[in-house]
Amino acid sequence: MTNLTNYHSHCLYCDGRANMEDFIRFAISEGFTSYGISSHAPLPFSTAWTMEWDRMDDYLSEFSRLKKKYADKIELAIGLEIDYLNEESNPSLPCFQKLPLDYRIGSVHMLYSPEGKIVDIDTPADLFRQLVDKHFDGDLDSVVHLYYKNLLRMVELGGFDIVGHADKMHYNASCYRPGLLDEPWYDALVRKYFTAIAEYGYIVEINTKSYHDLGTFYPNKRYFSFLKELGIRVQVNSDAHYPERINNGRAEALAALKKAGFTSVAEWHNGKWEERKIE
Template structure:
């Protein structure tokens, strides 16, 4: 299969389940042509799933060592997945901009409740329901609006290359209220968000992490044709936390993109992002 690349993966520097070298070795064994490591960036507070600032130098040094070690086998790139949390903690923050990274992924995983409590909404659907009921009084519309408001603000501030799992809330929100995705206001909201992304030229990843488990991509496949109309550049990433999952859902995502009219995906080659034609797609 062609287009064997991935730029969204998490190793032991954050919440991944294997070391950096294990991911790279597996990518080589699978025939990948390029690969990127993108650990969760530090936040202003400690969590179980993000890197701490005091590990940043080790992270970059380890990557540099492995890049040299495997230079004749695969092209490697280093990045971070950086959360938009608020005006003072987001991908545009100067400390992230000063790092010698090849790329940055911008994502939203957490929201502030009306009482000012930070709530991680990137959870299983049952947990999401409990969090919305507990911290937001069951007001799903408020949560959806706040989520996209934060995404739009992240897009406005910039400082990143790739939009991570662009509408990841769609699955949990539609489980909370079936039919939500067909409500006109929601569709309008999402289209405005993707239009803002297109205007600023960001890459949108088709995140395949949940495809085998939940049967959905992020963004939702229903918007692939719209992204094509907008001229948005896309790439397929697995958001893998285990080496053996780096290729999950790739063939299905590439086939869906081709069906929507995409002829190319964005890949890292020769030290830069390049548009590469989608080749033949095989299902093994």
Template sequence: MTNLTNYHSHCLYCDGRASMDEFIRFAVSEGFTSYGISSHAPLPFATAWTMERDCMDDYLAEFRRLKEKYADQIELVIGLEIDYLNEESHPGIPYFQKLPLDYRIGSVHMLYNPEGTIVDIDTPADVYRGLVDTHFEGDLDSVIRLYYSRLRRMVELGGFDIVGHADKMHYNASLYRPGLLDESWYDLLVSDYFAEIARRQYIVEINTKAYHTLGTFYPNERYFPLFKELGIRVQVNSDAHYPERINSGRPEALAALKTAGFDSVIEWHQGGWVEVSIQ
């Protein structure tokens, strides 16, 4: 199989379940041509799923060691998945910009509720329902609007290359209220968001992490034709937390992109992002 690349994966420096070396060895064994590690970046407070800031030097040093070790087998790149949290903590701040990274993924996992409490909304659907009811008084519309407003603000501030799981809330929200994705206000909200991404020329990943468990990509496949129309560049990433899942959902995502009219994806080769034909 060709187009064997992945730039969204999490190792033991954050909430991944294997070492950086184990992910890379598996990628080599599967015939990947390039591979990127993108641990969850430090936040202003400790969490169970993000890297601590004082681990950053070790993270970068370990990558340099492995890049040299596997130099004749695979092209390796180093990144971070960086959250937009607020105006003081986002991908564009000087701390993240000064790090010697090859790329950065911008994502939103958390929102502030009306009382100013941080709520992690990247959860299973049943937990998500409880969070909406408890922290936002069951007002799903306001949660959705808040989520996309934070994504839009992240896009405006910049400082990253790839939009991570660009509409991840769609699955949980559509289970909370079936039919949501067909409501005109929601479709307009999301379409305007993708138009802003296109205007600023970010790469959008087709995140395949949930394809075999939930039957969906992030972003939703219904928007792939819009991406083609807007000229958005896309790549396929698995958001893997286990080495054996680095290729999960890739064939299906590439096939869906071809059905939507795409004939190429963005991959990292010879030191930069390039368009590569879908084979």
């Protein structure tokens, strides 16, 4: 297989299940040409899945050590997946911009409920239903609107290179209310979001994390042709938390992109993003 790259992965510095070197060694064994580490960036509060600021120096120095160690085998890049939470916590903040990173991924995992409680909506579908019912009085429409409002604001503020798992809520929301994806207002929200991404020039990852388990990509495959029409650059990332999953869904995603008219994907080579032909 060609186009063997991945820039969305989580190691033991956040909620990943193996150390940084294990991921890199596995990538080399699989024939990857470049690879990126992107731990969850610190938030203003502690969580079980994000890095703490007091580990940042170690994170960066460990990557530097490994980059030198494996320089003759693979091109490595260091990043962070940074959450948009609000105006005071998002990828554009100076504390993230001053870090010596190769790239940044911008994502939304959490929303504020009407009572001001932070709710993690990036959960399995059954828990998502419980959270919507408990914290949003079962008003799925308001949750979806808030999610896309935050995504749009994240895009406007910037400070990142790659949009992380775009429209990831589509799976949970459509489980909550089957047929939602075909409702005109929902389709309009998604298209407005992707249009903004195109205007600002971000890369959109085709996130394959759930493909083998749930049969879907993030973004939904139905929008691949629209991304192509907008001229958005894409890449395939597995959002892996285990080394053995770094290649999950790659072949299927590349095939779907080709079917939608894409001929290339963005890959990290020679210290920058380059378009490489889908083989």
